[in-house]
Amino acid sequence: MHLLSYPRESVSLDGTWQAIPDQYEMYDGYFEDFVDDDDDDNPAGFSPKSIYELGASEQEGMPVDFNVHDGYSVDVPASWGEEITEFRHYEGWVWFAKTFDWDADTAGDSSHLKFGAVNYRAEVWLNGERLGEHEGGFTPFSFDVTDELVDGENLLIVKVDNKRYDDGIPNASTDWFNFGGINRSVEVVSVPETYVRNYKLETELSEDSVDLQLDAWVENAVDDTEVTASFPKLDVSIELTADDDGVFTGEATLSRDDVTLWSPSDPQLYTVRVAADDDTIEDEVGLREVDVVDGDLLLNGEEIWLRGIALHEESAGKGRALNLEDVEERFEWITELGCNYARLAHYPHTEAMARKADEEGLILWEEIPAYWHINFGDEEIQELYRQQLRELIQRDWNRASVALWSIANETDHKDDTRNEVLPEMADYVRELDDTRLVTAACFVDETDDGIVLKDPLQEHLDVVGINQYYGWYYGDADDMEQFQENPDGTPVLISETGGGAKWGHHGDEDERWTEEFQAAIYRGQTDAIDGNDQIAGMAPWILFDFRAPMRQNDHQRGYNRKGLVDQHGRKKQAFHVLRGFYQEKRS
Numbered sequence: 001m002h003l004l005s006y007p008r009e010s011v012s013l014d015g016t017w018q019a020i021p022d023q024y025e026m027y028d029g030y031f032e033d034f035v036d037d038d039d040d041d042n043p044a045g046f047s048p049k050s051i052y053e054l055g056a057s058e059q060e061g062m063p064v065d066f067n068v069h070d071g072y073s074v075d076v077p078a079s080w081g082e083e084i085t086e087f088r089h090y091e092g093w094v095w096f097a098k099t100f101d102w103d104a105d106t107a108g109d110s111s112h113l114k115f116g117a118v119n120y121r122a123e124v125w126l127n128g129e130r131l132g133e134h135e136g137g138f139t140p141f142s143f144d145v146t147d148e149l150v151d152g153e154n155l156l157i158v159k160v161d162n163k164r165y166d167d168g169i170p171n172a173s174t175d176w177f178n179f180g181g182i183n184r185s186v187e188v189v190s191v192p193e194t195y196v197r198n199y200k201l202e203t204e205l206s207e208d209s210v211d212l213q214l215d216a217w218v219e220n221a222v223d224d225t226e227v228t229a230s231f232p233k234l235d236v237s238i239e240l241t242a243d244d245d246g247v248f249t250g251e252a253t254l255s256r257d258d259v260t261l262w263s264p265s266d267p268q269l270y271t272v273r274v275a276a277d278d279d280t281i282e283d284e285v286g287l288r289e290v291d292v293v294d295g296d297l298l299l300n301g302e303e304i305w306l307r308g309i310a311l312h313e314e315s316a317g318k319g320r321a322l323n324l325e326d327v328e329e330r331f332e333w334i335t336e337l338g339c340n341y342a343r344l345a346h347y348p349h350t351e352a353m354a355r356k357a358d359e360e361g362l363i364l365w366e367e368i369p370a371y372w373h374i375n376f377g378d379e380e381i382q383e384l385y386r387q388q389l390r391e392l393i394q395r396d397w398n399r400a401s402v403a404l405w406s407i408a409n410e411t412d413h414k415d416d417t418r419n420e421v422l423p424e425m426a427d428y429v430r431e432l433d434d435t436r437l438v439t440a441a442c443f444v445d446e447t448d449d450g451i452v453l454k455d456p457l458q459e460h461l462d463v464v465g466i467n468q469y470y471g472w473y474y475g476d477a478d479d480m481e482q483f484q485e486n487p488d489g490t491p492v493l494i495s496e497t498g499g500g501a502k503w504g505h506h507g508d509e510d511e512r513w514t515e516e517f518q519a520a521i522y523r524g525q526t527d528a529i530d531g532n533d534q535i536a537g538m539a540p541w542i543l544f545d546f547r548a549p550m551r552q553n554d555h556q557r558g559y560n561r562k563g564l565v566d567q568h569g570r571k572k573q574a575f576h577v578l579r580g581f582y583q584e585k586r587s
């Protein structure tokens with residue numbers, strides 16, 4: 001279960017770390033290799049400290065060509081290629097070292113080392129003890145370090161491997177840059193013996209009432225542990241009782257008249273407090289319900305059209321290590337466009353995005369990087385799939401802004417194994433959270449009857465995303481008028497559409513790569529989409545130009561140029577075309 005740390009005080013380990021690239025992957029167990037126990041010169045009992053221990057590098061006789069304390073200084077969180085320019089394109093192992101002081105007197109009964117995200121694989125040691133490893137570049141993980149922490153100076157070693165793997169999620173081929181690093185914050189969270197590890201709030205509406213259910217995962221609860229949840233502003237307090245699985249759960253019913261429901265136009269948040277004995281966490285939550293009824297996408301029972309935009313998570317010069325100013329900046333653009341929705345592609349973005357979206361009233365599509373060529377039949381990959389879905393959902397399942405969980409992007413709808421496994425992943429998402437909508441970004445097919453959806457996955461989805469590039473990769477932008485509404489009426493979101501342009505490159509609108517060409521695509525697409533009742537919204541590809549190694553021509557040079565804004569924040573003509581369309585949609 002995800003350790004919810006946002007509401008808690010913690011000791012931050014962000015700041016200067018040492019980073020040593022290990023391209024030949026030589027330094028695992030390095031010093032141990034230099035001591036041959038049978039060697040006569042080896043003083044009896046001398047066993048060197050491992051490289052993972054304080055003082056290892058100062059030992060007599062040990063080779064000094066690897067010292068965890070004299071690497072490159074990197075300001076964690078960081079994508080290493082953005083801080084160590086020699087390693088801008090490096091993919092491999094990097095050893096990170098951080099010494100820090102710990103005051104055992106101020107700690108709680110147990111302490112947990114938490115990483116916001118490390119791309120792509122991490123292996124972690126604290127004071128020479130191996131804590132474990134994690135795979136997946138975009139989701140949080142933590143270790144109980146109560147027994148490994150020492151009073152005074154501690155040494156934390158993290159081996160990061162950002163090589164791309166064919167048996168990874170994503171696999172080795174993507175259309176984004178593989179920013180390696182400890183890309184999000186690192187902290188030590190101390191908690192009492194009995195503590196609230198996580199909670200989940202569910203809201204269900206009826207004509208006159210708002211029904212709340214709150215589940216809490218309490219570690220080390222005992223028979224007389226009292227668990228409560230309260231909403232001070234709503235004057236609600238709920239006694240939670242343990243179910244057969246040890247999950248504490250409780251309910252409350254409020255009158256609709258007493259609650260301001262969360263929506264893009266009124267993103268009302270309420271404080272919730274969850275307490276277990278001496279431990280209390282506090283969070284800000286919105287109360288709302290998303291649903292699909294008779295083919296319509298509903299928010300709080302009313303049909304909504306999603307005026308969106310897709311975006312990657314990168315910031316020029318920072319890679320994936322966004323700070324709050326970066327989050328603010330993309331929200332400024334999203335707001336200026338007139339969006340009420342965004343697709344956070346193609347992987348879990350920083351938790352700060354969903355929290356900001358709660359405050360700003362932006363509906364979100366979130367996803368794991370199950371992208372293009374996933375080896376669906378491999379059971380280890382299926383377990384990694386579930387792990388990444390679980391880590392994302394348990395992190396953001398209390399965010400009112402999150403309405404859609406997407407389980408895949410442009411995977412092969414003719415692959416029988418994929419068509420067996422993805423419905424299982426959709427079911428798994430619903431096991432974790434059946435209050436949000438399950439979707440995926442799918443391909444469309446052209447037939448004599450026009451553009452249709454032939455993806456068998458569709459029947460397992462609440463909402464179908466379609467990625468189509470009429471006007472850029474094929475056909476004309478207004479071909480989308482040929483999209484045939486499918487009989488079962490599942491709502492469709494345009495999860496990608498658009499075209500490329502180099503900012504400042506101008507010419508006729510039939511000249512590819514000009515801003516005028518891109519703007520013409522947006523005019524054609526928005527006209528076509530606006531006329532189709534089954535399409536419930538769109539998130540054009542993409543808010544800003546982003547680094548993409550496969551994009552190499554003189555207009556791109558390693559960037560995907562489909563952004564409405566370039567990587568320097570300069571808007572293209574298409575930005576204003578989409579903004580104008582959304583202004584009409586709002587009226």
Ligand code: GCU
Pocket residue numbers: 175346409410467496541560562
């Ligand atoms: C695909 C893919 C995106 C990619 C885009 C493009 O739809 O999902 O990740 O960047 O096409 O071609 O630009």
